[in-house]
Amino acid sequence: xSVSNGHEPISRSRLASPAEPQRPAAPANGQHHRxxxxxxxxxxxxxxxxxxxxxxxxxxxxxxxxxxxDQTAKRRYGYPDVFAxxxxxxxxVKREPAEPDVPSDPWEANGxxxxxxxxxxxxxxxxxxxxxxxxxxxxxxxxxLIVALLAAWSMGQGLAYLGYIRxxxxxxxxQTRRVLRIALAVGLLVVAAALAVTGRVVxxxxxxxxxxxxxxxxxxxAGALMVLGAEAWLLVALAPGVLYSAAFxxxxxxxxxxxxxxxxxxxxxxxxxxxxxxxxxxxxxxxxALFDRQEWLGTxxxxxxxxxxxxxxxxxxxxxxxxxxxxxxxxxxxxxPLSLSMGAAEVSLLWYRRRSQRLLRTTREMRGFGTRARxxxxxxxxxxxxxxxxxxxxxxxxxxxxGLLHPNLTFLPQLAAYGALGAAMFIALTLQALxxxxxxxxxxxxxxxxxxxxxxxxxxxxxVACVDLLVVVGGFALVVLGRAVRHAY
Amino acid sequence: MDVALIGEGTYPHQFGGVSxxxxxxxxxxxxxxxxxxxxxxxGSEPVRWSLPDNVTSVQTxxxxxPPPAYRRGRWGRSVPxxxxxxxxxxxxxxxxxxxxxxxxxxxxxxxxxxxxxxTASLSSNWAVRLLSETWHDWRLDSTExxxxxxxAVTAMQLLEHSLRPLSYPPVRADVAHAVTNGLGALPALAAxxxxxxxxxxxxxxxxxxxxxxxxxxxxxxxxxxxxxxRFLRRMxxxxxxxxxxxxPGNVYNKRWEEQLGADLSRVRTVYNGVxxxxxxxxxxxxxxxxxxxxxxxxxxKDLETLLLAFALVHREMPEAKLRMxxxxxxxxxxxxxxxxxxxxxxxxxGAATFEGRVxxxxxxxxxxxIVVLCSISEGFPYTLIEAMTCGRPCVATDVGGVTEAVADTxxxxxxxxxxxxxxSCLTLLRDAGLRRKLGAAARxxxxxYFTVDRAISAFDEIYxxxxxxxxxxNVELEDESDDLTVSALPGRDEETxxxxxxx
Numbered sequence: 001x002s003v004s005n006g007h008e009p010i011s012r013s014r015l016a017s018p019a020e021p022q023r024p025a026a027p028a029n030g031q032h033h034r035x036x037x038x039x040x041x042x043x044x045x046x047x048x049x050x051x052x053x054x055x056x057x058x059x060x061x062x063x064x065x066x067x068x069x070d071q072t073a074k075r076r077y078g079y080p081d082v083f084a085x086x087x088x089x090x091x092x093v094k095r096e097p098a099e100p101d102v103p104s105d106p107w108e109a110n111g112x113x114x115x116x117x118x119x120x121x122x123x124x125x126x127x128x129x130x131x132x133x134x135x136x137x138x139x140x141x142x143x144x145l146i147v148a149l150l151a152a153w154s155m156g157q158g159l160a161y162l163g164y165i166r167x168x169x170x171x172x173x174x175q176t177r178r179v180l181r182i183a184l185a186v187g188l189l190v191v192a193a194a195l196a197v198t199g200r201v202v203x204x205x206x207x208x209x210x211x212x213x214x215x216x217x218x219x220x221x222a223g224a225l226m227v228l229g230a231e232a233w234l235l236v237a238l239a240p241g242v243l244y245s246a247a248f249x250x251x252x253x254x255x256x257x258x259x260x261x262x263x264x265x266x267x268x269x270x271x272x273x274x275x276x277x278x279x280x281x282x283x284x285x286x287x288x289a290l291f292d293r294q295e296w297l298g299t300x301x302x303x304x305x306x307x308x309x310x311x312x313x314x315x316x317x318x319x320x321x322x323x324x325x326x327x328x329x330x331x332x333x334x335x336x337p338l339s340l341s342m343g344a345a346e347v348s349l350l351w352y353r354r355r356s357q358r359l360l361r362t363t364r365e366m367r368g369f370g371t372r373a374r375x376x377x378x379x380x381x382x383x384x385x386x387x388x389x390x391x392x393x394x395x396x397x398x399x400x401x402x403g404l405l406h407p408n409l410t411f412l413p414q415l416a417a418y419g420a421l422g423a424a425m426f427i428a429l430t431l432q433a434l435x436x437x438x439x440x441x442x443x444x445x446x447x448x449x450x451x452x453x454x455x456x457x458x459x460x461x462x463x464v465a466c467v468d469l470l471v472v473v474g475g476f477a478l479v480v481l482g483r484a485v486r487h488a489y
Numbered sequence: 490m491d492v493a494l495i496g497e498g499t500y501p502h503q504f505g506g507v508s509x510x511x512x513x514x515x516x517x518x519x520x521x522x523x524x525x526x527x528x529x530x531x532g533s534e535p536v537r538w539s540l541p542d543n544v545t546s547v548q549t550x551x552x553x554x555p556p557p558a559y560r561r562g563r564w565g566r567s568v569p570x571x572x573x574x575x576x577x578x579x580x581x582x583x584x585x586x587x588x589x590x591x592x593x594x595x596x597x598x599x600x601x602x603x604x605x606x607x608t609a610s611l612s613s614n615w616a617v618r619l620l621s622e623t624w625h626d627w628r629l630d631s632t633e634x635x636x637x638x639x640x641a642v643t644a645m646q647l648l649e650h651s652l653r654p655l656s657y658p659p660v661r662a663d664v665a666h667a668v669t670n671g672l673g674a675l676p677a678l679a680a681x682x683x684x685x686x687x688x689x690x691x692x693x694x695x696x697x698x699x700x701x702x703x704x705x706x707x708x709x710x711x712x713x714x715x716x717x718x719r720f721l722r723r724m725x726x727x728x729x730x731x732x733x734x735x736x737p738g739n740v741y742n743k744r745w746e747e748q749l750g751a752d753l754s755r756v757r758t759v760y761n762g763v764x765x766x767x768x769x770x771x772x773x774x775x776x777x778x779x780x781x782x783x784x785x786x787x788x789x790k791d792l793e794t795l796l797l798a799f800a801l802v803h804r805e806m807p808e809a810k811l812r813m814x815x816x817x818x819x820x821x822x823x824x825x826x827x828x829x830x831x832x833x834x835x836x837x838x839g840a841a842t843f844e845g846r847v848x849x850x851x852x853x854x855x856x857x858x859i860v861v862l863c864s865i866s867e868g869f870p871y872t873l874i875e876a877m878t879c880g881r882p883c884v885a886t887d888v889g890g891v892t893e894a895v896a897d898t899x900x901x902x903x904x905x906x907x908x909x910x911x912x913s914c915l916t917l918l919r920d921a922g923l924r925r926k927l928g929a930a931a932r933x934x935x936x937x938y939f940t941v942d943r944a945i946s947a948f949d950e951i952y953x954x955x956x957x958x959x960x961x962x963n964v965e966l967e968d969e970s971d972d973l974t975v976s977a978l979p980g981r982d983e984e985t986x987x988x989x990x991x992x
Contacts, residue, residue: 067904097711
């Protein structure tokens with residue numbers, strides 16, 4: 001089966017090597033095996049095999065496997081050999097193949113809880129930002145943070161890609177762990193290097209650089225744990241930082257607690273890293289090829305997409321309300337729920353895959369499939385957008401309640417732009433999950449380039465870019481995902 | 490001379506009977522250079538055997554890993570494979586028809602695979618549509634297990650993965666020796682089509698039989714299984730057709746080969762062998778009457794019958810002991826527990842012991858006065874010829890190549906009948922003279938027919954003749970079938986009586 005998606009491990013052993021066939025269990029009673037007297041009785045005993053048999057040789061193989069040889073076929077049933085007996089049995093028993101158990105949905109197993117957990121995990125670190133404001137004073141701080149975010153997201157995407165690919169390719173967890181460890185090391189190096197360079201260039205304060213590094217460490221560690229299925233442990237890692245930040249904020253940012261708060265915030269990424277290192281610890285001997293050129297080349301689109309997606313998210317915030325700097329509060333208001341909504345995006349994506357699989361199994365002809373598959377895609381997008389809208393409203397309510405921000409109607413264009421961006425991101429993620437990785441990357445890159453070049457137009461540029469992006473990837477998805485072959489797993 | 494050794498799921502990435510044999514072959518023929526072609530699963534399996542110097546290269550063809558790299562692939566676009574329609578139609582036709590066409594069509598697919606990107610072509614929507622339209626009206630008898638789109642997608646995937654070896658550059662050698670049939674024949678066929686390299690096909694087990702058995706465990710719907718098994722069956726038949734020589738590991742396999750269309754005049758049996766140095770004659774036997782068994786603890790070995798038979802022996806001969814050596818493969822531990830439970834239910838107490846794995850297998854044979862093999866299904870078991878080389882008399886079930894191996898140097902019983910097994914064991918345990926006689930005869934037979942040297946010299950001859958294009962002399966290298974008349978086998982009458990008694 002093709003390694004079609006970068007997000008779920010594929011169940012293996014579809015066709016094990018013939019050198020190691022599986023053996024059905026022997027009859028448990030161990031009594032003297034009653035060999036039936038007549039062919040009819042034999043057909044009865046082997047009815048399951050005969051009804052599902054593909055040709056008489058299959059029946060012959062089953063007979064021989066149960067110890068019934070040419071001698072018995074001759075003496076007991078009067079056939080020249082087992083093959084003639086099998087031939088007769090094949091024609092005596094009607095073909096009524098048993099339907100195999102539909103394999104358990106790889107997307108059902110996750111259920112609703114895991115994506116919601118993911119949503120929580122994406123969002124919680126956000127609490128640390130307001131609490132860390134005291135750290136983040138100085139020239140070039142925004143740039144340092146942006147660089148950190150870009151580096152962390154892109155490296156995180158690359159790491160996740162490598163991890164999932166290896167996970168899907170082999171049941172040997174050892175290989176996946178090693179790959180993740182190496183990706184972790186490379187990612188950390190890149191983030192550190194990027195921050196060091198930035199620090200040199202814009203003279204950002206070391207505290208901001210360290211904060212950015214911590215962010216990078218957290219995201220990479222979190223990515224590794226997610227691939228290994230141990231993301232629940234992230235709650236442990238997040239606990240000190242988040243709890244302290246929340247308390248810090250609730251108490252109104254008392255100055256005397258500032259240093260302590262920063263200290264505990266630092267423990268979060270370090271804990272995440274420690275957990276990641278523990279879970280990727282080498283337990284067995286080194287086996288298997290680690291470096292596969294094709295795999296490593298394949299990370300480039302993933303890294304690129306992480307970069308571009310982070311850019312699309314951050315740029316309006318950094319560029320300011322009119323494109324000339326300052327903090328764009330509307331963007332902030334819209335941007336944060338968008339990150340939260342990634343959990344909802346996962347739910348919608350899983351729903352989409354389940355429904356389209358079911359459609360594939362129940363449809364017999366291509367003609368019927370295309371339209372219905374497209375409708376399912378549209379439904380999934382709408383589901384996601386509804387969830388994102390709800391989250392945004394909740395965020396707006398909280399913001400106005402706590403007085404952090406005062407949303408008003410002038411925020412609407414920004415919200416609309418982020419809404420379009422969210423939908424486009426969801427479609428891009430779906431396309432990537434189903435194997436199209438280059439097109440979404442190129443489309444998002446073009447949109448980002450457009451936004452950057454026309455940043456003088458402020459929010460209009462963003463709206464134009466995001467809506468166009470939505471139309472383009474949406475159209476592409478409608479064409480490409482209407483094809484049956486995309487939905488194989 | 491250069492020999493390409495081609496195998497699927499075996500040497501040098503796995504352990505097992507076939508890879509042991511390959512290792513013996515490669516090491517035993519230092520004058521030949523071997524190019525290994527291994528069909529593997531993911532492509533990241535490590536090489537498990539240490540390779541001798543005469544192995545000049547190892548080419549891995551992963552069936553389930555990354556697709557082969559294409560030097561001139563058209564990026565993003567896939568070219569429809571013109572031979573695909575014919576291929577599908579042949580697979581949907583009855584297996585006895587159009588076998589000649591299959592070879593031609595597969596060759597067209599090969600040429601396409603060498604020039605274009607076969608993986609992209611078969612993974613495209615066009616291919617799935619073609620399949621779903623062509624098999625739309627495929628009905629079975631009177632019932633319908635009508636194929637869905639999902640089946641079409643799955644079936645195309647299986648086909649694409651199976652045909653991957655055709656996309657690699659064909660191996661260059663003087664002889665292409667496929668040690669497994671089926672997909673293992675693809676690289677050999679590719680070499681034959683491109684360079685005219687002669688092919689030899691060896692079979693230890695029967696590929697197609699294993700595939701039928703295995704396919705029952707895989708959760709595919711009938712149309713998918715049917716298409717895939719038909720493809721494999723055609724592949725096996727094609728392998729037999731195109732091979733200069735077919736060398737089964739025992740005469741018993743010939744029956745299946747014949748069913749699948751092999752030309753019997755091209756079949757030469759070459760038995761597996763063991764190194765006599767590893768299995769010297771057992772000098773002494775234990776004082777206590779002991780039966781020993783060695784092997785993988787697996788339901789096909791039918792330890793339940795052994796335990797039931799031993800219970801009968803134990804009743805007659807309370808001082809007798811049963812020692813079983815070996816461990817279950819991964820996943821069969823429950824079977825071992827069941828056997829242990831059965832042993833205690835039968836009240837055998839300490840008389841029947843499960844010894845687990847043993848360092849040197851010959852200690853297992855040495856520890857008993859007789860060696861028992863009571864499997865319900867076997868190919869040509871190494872355990873048996875090893876025990877025979879040690880000079881131990883064997884009692885074994887009449888399955889697979891067992892009777893050929895043992896002939897009249899041991900006792901043959903029908904499978905799954907504890908009474909017959911107990912009778913034969915008691916006969917031997919009570920008669921030291923008979924044991925000595927049969928043991929010596931067994932050792933003589935093994936040393937004559939079942940040594941590694943004999944297998945190797947057979948292949949030396951085969952490679953020489955096949956590689957240079959000469960006809961092999963018509964002397965059969967090994968021909969046991971004529972020796973095995975019904976009357977020569979002891980215990981036959983008992984079998985009839987038992988069958989009748991069983992009602």
